[in-house]
Amino acid sequence: MAVQSWSEVLRSSKKTALISDGKRKVHYLLPDGSEMAEEYDMKTDELISRKLSSKTKLGGPGQWEVEVGEASLNTVPSTEAEIKENSSNPVFMRKDTKSNFQWRVRNIPYPVDTYNISVEPAERCCIIRTRNKKYYKKFSIPDLDRCQLPLESTALSFSHANNTLIISYKKPKEILTLEQELMKELKKLKGTNEGDVDCKTQ
Template sequence: MAEQSWIDRLKSSKKTALIQDGKRKIHYLLTDGFEMVEEYDLKTDELLVRRCRPKSPLGGQGQWQVEVGGLLVVPSTSAEKDVITENVSNPVFVRKDTKNSFQWRIRNLPYPKDVYSVSVETSEGCIIIKTSNKKYYKKFTIVDLERIQLPLDRSALSFTHANNTLMINYNKPAEILTREQELLKELKELKGTSDGDVDCKTQ
């Protein structure tokens, strides 16, 4: 099964733990060379950061891609390339999850809530954001669901708008919550140190 395949890849990966600045930092090195770094809040167990680096097509190290906690790097069309930019007045697309939901925040969107449309495109397996005034358009996927081949559920999606920020919320399905709880339990058993990285044996 696809879900077991991804879980097995994480369980069999080489993990390195570091406790620093109130965070539990985990580095995963999967057997195929795929790397992933996660940071969790020690008090709340909330995932703060996730970065991934796949192998390049030629077998070298690819570029780091931020999935959680920063600018989200996703495939974009030429029309979307100016959405993520250093210009502080342009929209900024950031993913920041909670324990029970995936969340995205798009800052610098000053239009009223009734201008926005947020929908699930099941045929493409993506979420689409657009405005009736044609000022903003964004298409993105939820990589966590893709990895275990779970379809998107329209009823799990909602959004709000306040302070020039559009916040999109997608309730995590039971399969995701179970997987995250199992993984977090394993991560808590790893011995980390504040002085440096420690290689941790996995089952």
């Protein structure tokens, strides 16, 4: 029943689609007033990005938080914030495949046996540690939280190549079913092509 509840939220949300640059861009207005924006590759149906925004306590529009994909660079003011040496710091981002939730940590050069990646079911998170104490990251899997599904250690695997740590978590069948049903529904949406869209100003 728990999976059904999130699928019902998606089903009952107001959805609009836009086709642009080979991507299907979908905007959801969820029943609680929060918003979600997703982009899918039109050829593969793979999720490219997902952002969510909840209303503030006063009911105004909240900040967009990137869940999947890279944070848009133009959201950062072009000030002293972009210091050159920061480009060598590790960059953590999520980039899913059809069958796995997947995260990448770029600019992390240590050999594969340096990393210890654990699933912490009680805390509902995964933790990346390095034996040399140079990197530590705790992250959750919101998709599993929303569907109230357990975290399984056996679903996790990782590899390291080209200074990038790649962590994969096999999607449970409930998530795969939900995503397939959602994609069928999204393909039924009449997606306007960019240029035809009537942008409503707030």
